[in-house]
Amino acid sequence: MYRGFKIEPFKFTSSEKHVEYEKIGRSIYNGIAKKAETNLEQFVLGTNGILNGSAIQNHWFPVIKNKFDVFISHSHDDESLAFALAGWLRKDFHLNAFLDKYVWDSADGLIRKLDELSQPGKRIFDYKMRNMSTSQVHAMLTTAIFQTIDNCECLFFLKTDKSVPVKDVMTLSPWIYLEIGLSAVIDKHRSKNRMAVYSKANENADFSSMGMELDDSHLQILKSADLNKWNSDCLKNKDRDSLSILYDMFPLPQKKAIYG
Template identity: 30%
Template sequence: MFSAYDLKIDSDFFDDTFCTLKNYKNYKKIGENHLSSQLAPFKDKIQKFVLSDTMNGSEIQKKCFPEVDADIFISHSHNDKDLANSLAGWLYEEFGLKVFIDSNVWEYSNNLLNKINDKYSNKQINQNGEFLYDYRSCNYASQHVNIMLSTALQKMIDKVECIILLNTDNSISVFDNHKKTINQTYSPWIYSEILSTQIIRKKPLFYYREYRNDEIRAAFESSSENYFAFQITYDVSLEHLVKLNGSDLQTWLKEYYCGLDKYDDYPLDALYSIKNPKDLEKAKKISICTNEKQKERLQIIKSAIDGDSNAQKKFYEICCEANNLTCADCQGRRCQFKIINGGKII
């Protein structure tokens, strides 16, 4: 994850979008088609695992909750699914950005949980024709599936470049306790996702970029449905999220269309030029590699961010080399971090 945004829009935004003849319904359909294509190859794999008496949770996690290829993760209330699909369609149609929506995984996990309960939770039919399940078996299955779901969502948040919270009255409730404004959510999943954006590592923008050096130099030179009788709320902080609204999205789209030569490879850069300009400039400067040695070093840094211990050790050596010292000279004191491998400091 590079950056996270707190977006406030409604369906009217899509009917007034700059430089397009499409509307809310058009974008909703585009979004649905785009999103359904992501998980289609994995849906048939659920039955394979349920048929086994002993299910391998790690394999289910890997096969049934895949890390799909996406640029943006949208967090939203289930009551805003149509709005989220329209936003996904707008991002995909106007910028070519691939989107992941958490509700796809919610529904996927419910499908898996239903199949597990049908087989293992003593499914019966009462006199009214309603299904009954064993309470403890259902709880046991739910615990495992929810852990798989939570893990899958956290992995996606870590993987994608950009997170967008679709902030509506359905997802975030605002309360005033006379001293300060408190944001709360009734959704445990939105709470978990917002919290994840606070604690998951923030990757530098150059991690996601491979700019063409000639273009960079030229630029610088020229330049709620109720299921229960009770509800639980969670206090959430949105202070770390960059604020976005419909006007910001219009400005982003205009910037993108007016600078296609600059933003064609990375459409999100048009947004960052407005909301994260310093990070964007830094990423471009770092990505200017004039020789093979610099390219190799940049790749080492990216691998170190991914947790590769060998790359981290090489990065440690690069830090010393950059200061004309050997690791023996400074004994690692110049490096402001420690690399732990197997409990030992390398």
């Protein structure tokens, strides 16, 4: 990852544009979405019943290198807007967006399958074993999120009243909290391959309502006018890649010189 931006507020200039770009974003999903293997028994190692967790992680939450440029962090309630943004990035900026929904399967679904495999025939699962399966799956997903953000050159955070609903500083989503936190500490580097990412981080999980104060101060603010100017500048400079134009619009602050 090289740069991070928070988009607030954002909407397309017309509902027709939103619909047009959302169709593009969803068509990308229809083209690459996959269905995970439903039978976990293929991941059992030998006869001791131990599952190959690495193989399961690679199957459910694969990390595809050198394919995506922009990681889009957002609330699942903003799915329509996120799909539209992904479509806009593809059509006008020539950036391919990753959405977790494009590539990753449901974390909740995997937890359920692990519980059914370890506790066959039960309608109510053992609390301790259920906590273990949840921890295992969330560890897999966290690792995939970290690696995916690191493989992307840029992060866009859709900051709305849905992703940060409490006093504009607290999120109820542990996945958004994780994504923005990771974006602050991951080593900054440019990518050799240009493409884009959308992530709602399997936010379909029904977490309890616990607000986490979100520090997004490291993210440069992008408003609708900034995005429209970026689009205009890209159309005028078709020989340059879109992200370089964006970085020129919002250069990194100069580090202060330290004198002895």
